[in-house]
Structure formats: C-alpha cells, structure tokens
Amino acid sequence: MDESRGPRLGPGAEFDRIRSMTFAADAPCDERVRIGPGDDAAVLQPPAGSCVLVSCDMSVEDVHFRRAWLTWEEIGWRSVASALSDLAAMGGEPLGALIAVALAPELGSEVADALAGGVGNCLRRYDCPLVGGDLSRSPGPAVIDVTVLGSTTSPISRAGARPGDELWVTGELGAAALAAASWERGLEPDPSARLRFVHPEPRLPEIDWLRARIEIQAAIDLSDGLAGDARHMAVASNARLLIETGEVPLHATLQGFSDRDFALRVALTGGEDYELLLALPPGTGVGIRREFEARFDIPLTRVGLVESGSGVDLVDLDGGELQLPFGGFDHFGSDGS
Numbered sequence: 421m422d423e424s425r426g427p428r429l430g431p432g433a434e435f436d437r438i439r440s441m442t443f444a445a446d447a448p449c450d451e452r453v454r455i456g457p458g459d460d461a462a463v464l465q466p467p468a469g470s471c472v473l474v475s476c477d478m479s480v481e482d483v484h485f486r487r488a489w490l491t492w493e494e495i496g497w498r499s500v501a502s503a504l505s506d507l508a509a510m511g512g513e514p515l516g517a518l519i520a521v522a523l524a525p526e527l528g529s530e531v532a533d534a535l536a537g538g539v540g541n542c543l544r545r546y547d548c549p550l551v552g553g554d555l556s557r558s559p560g561p562a563v564i565d566v567t568v569l570g571s572t573t574s575p576i577s578r579a580g581a582r583p584g585d586e587l588w589v590t591g592e593l594g595a596a597a598l599a600a601a602s603w604e605r606g607l608e609p610d611p612s613a614r615l616r617f618v619h620p621e622p623r624l625p626e627i628d629w630l631r632a633r634i635e636i637q638a639a640i641d642l643s644d645g646l647a648g649d650a651r652h653m654a655v656a657s658n659a660r661l662l663i664e665t666g667e668v669p670l671h672a673t674l675q676g677f678s679d680r681d682f683a684l685r686v687a688l689t690g691g692e693d694y695e696l697l698l699a700l701p702p703g704t705g706v707g708i709r710r711e712f713e714a715r716f717d718i719p720l721t722r723v724g725l726v727e728s729g730s731g732v733d734l735v736d737l738d739g740g741e742l743q744l745p746f747g748g749f750d751h752f753g754s755d756g757s
Contacts, residue, residue, distance in 0.1 A: 452515055453549045462551035464515050466571040473512040473570040477503035481561035489603050492531050494618040495564065496538025502643065503566040504546055504622040505694040509641040510577065511627055512570030514548035520565040522558035535564070546624050576627075580638035581657035581699035587724040588698045588705045590623050593646060594683065595671035597690020613673045620694040626716055627696065633708050638699040646723075647688040649697060650732045657699070660729030663688075666736055669721040688734070699726055 455463035466472055479485060479499040490498070500517065507514060519539055523532060532555075543550055548568070581587075595616035599609035609617070622641075630636060640653050647663065654661045670687050677683040698705075705722055712720045734742040 450549065453551055457550060457552050462516060462518070464551065464569065466515060467513075467573075470571040470573050471575065472515070473507055473510055473572060473575060474567065475503060475506040475570075476565060476567040477506065479564045479566075481563070483561075486603070487562075489600075490618050491538075492534035493538035493541070495562075496535040496540075497542045498538075498618060498620060499564040499566050500539050500542035500548075500568075501620045501622050502694060503568045504542070504548065504624060505620070505641040505643065507568055507570040508623045508627045509639045509696055510570070510572065510575045511631055511636070511639070512572045512575065513628070514546055514624070515569040515571050516549045516551035517543060517569070518551060518567040519553035520556075520563075520567075521553070522556040522563040524559070524562065525557050527562070546622065576631075576636050576639045577656070578638050578640045578653045579656040581653055581659050581661070581726045582637060583659060583726055583728045584702055585637050585699040585726040586702055586705055586722055587650075587661060587663070587726065588700055589642070589646065589669060589695055589721050589723050590626055590698070591693065591695040591718045592669045592671040593642070593693050593695065594674045594687035594690055596620065596692035596694075597645075597686050598671070598673055600690070600692065601686070610673045613671065616671065617692060620692070622694060623696050626712070626718075629712070629715065630698075630708070634704040635701055636698055637701065640697050642693045642695045642697055643691055645689040645691040646693075646697065647732060647734065648691070653697065653699070654730060654732050657726070658730070660727045661724060661732045662727055663724040663732060663734050664736075665734050665742060667721060667723045669719050669723075697723075 452465055453462065454465055455461075477499070479495070479502070481487065485495050485498065500519075503517070504514065519536075521532070521535065523535075540550070542548075551569075595610075595613040599613040599617040602609040602613070608614075627636075627639070638653055638657055640649050642649050646668065650661045650663060665684055665688075668684065668687050670683055674683040674686060705720065709720045736742060
C-alpha cells in the first residue's frame with residue numbers, strides 16, 4: 421500500500437480501516453480537489469461562474485437494502501448512484517462526494533473494503549472525486565450516508581414546469597420495484613430486474629447531452645415512483661401534470677404481465693428507478709429523441725402534459741381519468757412504517 425497516496429492520518433485501528441477503505445475505493449482526485457481526504461475538511465474548486473449543488477442520500481439496512489439481496493459491492497454502488505441522481509436532476513456536474521459509514525463491529529475489514537470498492541466503482545464511472553467522510557461503529561443496522569457536491573452555471577429545479585410543456589421520461593420504469601417485490605415474496609427476481617435495482621445509473625451524461633441541445637424547464641429524479649414524484653413537480657411548479665398511462669415506458673419484465681393495472685401500478689408507484697422526469701417546451705423532445713436513443717441506448721418517452729391547475733391526474737389513451745393508487749414511497753406513511 422503506497423501510504424503517500426492515501427489520507428494522512430495517525431495510528432489506530434479506526435484510521436487503519438479508513439486508509440484501507442480509501443484505497444479500496446480508488447476514486448478519482450484532480451484539480452477540482454485542492455485538499456482531499458485526511459484533513460479537517462475538504463477544499464474544492466468549482467469552475468468559474470458556477471454555483472455549488474449539495475445533496476445527501478442515506479441508505480439504511482432493512483429499509484433501502486438487505487444483505488440477503490445484495491453484495492456489499494452492490495450496496496456501495498447503489499448508495500452513491502442514488503445520491504448522484506439528485507445532481508443529474510438539477511443539471512449538475514460532480515465536484516466530490518463524502519461517504520459516512522456506520523457498520524456493526526462484527527463486520528470485518530473485508531466487508532468495509534468491499535463496500536468501499538462498490539463506492540469507488542460508481543465514483544469512477546461518473547468521474548466524481550472522493551473528498552472525505554466518516555466511519556463509525558453501529559450497534560444495529562448498517563448505514564451509508566452519501567453527500568454529493570456538484571456545480572452548474574444554471575441549475576434546473578422542479579419548479580419550472582409551465583402549462584403547455586410536455587412531460588418526458590428517460591429509460592424504462594418498474595423493474596427495480598419488481599425485483600424488490602420478488603425478494604419480499606421469497607422469490608429470485610428476473611436477472612434484468614435485479615440489475616436495475618442493484619446497479620441504478622444516474623443520468624448525468626444524459627442530462628448534460630440534453631441541456632446542450634434543448635431547454636429543460638423542470639426536472640426531478642424518479643426515486644419514489646413516477647406518480648409520487650410528479651406530484652412534487654406539480655406542487656413546486658403550481659401546475660397540473662397529466663400522465664398518459666398508456667405511454668408510460670414499462671420495463672420489459674412488466675410488459676408481458678396479463679394484469680396491466682398491476683404492471684402499471686408497479687411502474688407508477690414502485691420507485692427506485694432513478695430515471696428523470698422532464699418538462700420540455702412543446703415539440704422539442706420529438707426533435708432529439710431518435711438521436712438520444714441511439715447515443716444512450718435507452719428510450720426517451722413523452723408521457724404527458726403540463727396544464728393550468730394543480731395536482732397530478734392519470735388518464736388513459738382516450739383521455740379518461742384513472743383511479744389507480746399512485747402515492748409514492750413514504751418513509752413515515754403506511755408503506756414505509
């Protein structure tokens with residue numbers, strides 16, 4: 421181990437493990453980071469003229485993941501990807517990440533290094549430096565808390581949707597929630613659905629590409645389900661969002677379900693997709709959809725409209741309103757208790 425490359429920390433078992441986890445992560449560090457891990461705070465250098473974005477995302481064992489479902493490497497990737505997805509929704513470029521981890525004492529250094537390896541795999545994939553964090557003993561569940569920092573000259577918010585805008589979604593929906601539902605029932609998920617749960621892909625390259633070509637009025641990442649997250653955009657934008665359920669891009673694992681309402685409910689309310697819901701000026705999405713899909717090999721789908729009013733309504737292809745339950749995941753609601 422080349423200690424000159426790691427955090428400059430004194431002796432002790434805790435600091436030995438921090439050094440080991442930092443090496444296991446092997447995350448990028450460049451001119452964005454003036455002072456990185458090992459000091460009292462990191463010092464970052466955002467690009468000139470940009471503002472700084474900050475978001476945190478917590479992953480708690482038996483709430484967001486279970487050891488029986490995922491490897492520690494997968495847990496590490498997923499924890500970072502969910503946080504980076506928030507930067508994507510606001511059109512940000514990663515500046516750095518801080519990773520705070522609490523593990524039970526019986527989990528040895530092999531587990532910690534495997535977790536850090538998954539963290540590092542995701543950070544390298546999205547060119548995000550590791551700039552610090554914390555390590556603690558936990559008397560109960562494992563906890564991974566990821567704080568990400570990004571930069572942008574013009575942040576996108578969820579508050580910019582206006583009547584007449586079109587609603588578009590990246591990727592396909594429902595596979596991650598279907599995998600979780602399978603595990604809950606003691607079943608092994610379809611491999612492609614499992615992959616969507618354990619290896620979400622924050623749409624950082626996609627949003628960067630889109631912003632270079634069209635105006636994006638509003639955006640939100642789909643962590644709690646399309647219907648539930650659309651309500652956040654509707655409230656923030658003081659507008660009514662109309663979701664055309666026949667256009668919702670179901671993942672292939674859901675397309676063959678004979679119970680269309682069940683498949684649609686999973687896609688609308690299941691969450692864990694980490695795709696993006698975008699409000700675009702009318703006609704702009706059609707013009708770049710084919711090029712987008714060829715470049716990123718995922719669909720870009722028009723799923724509805726923004727109108728005057730409030731709330732979110734679900735309609736079928738004929739314009740009739742549907743009454744499917746569409747509340748997203750709520751940690752303190754009946755589904756999250």
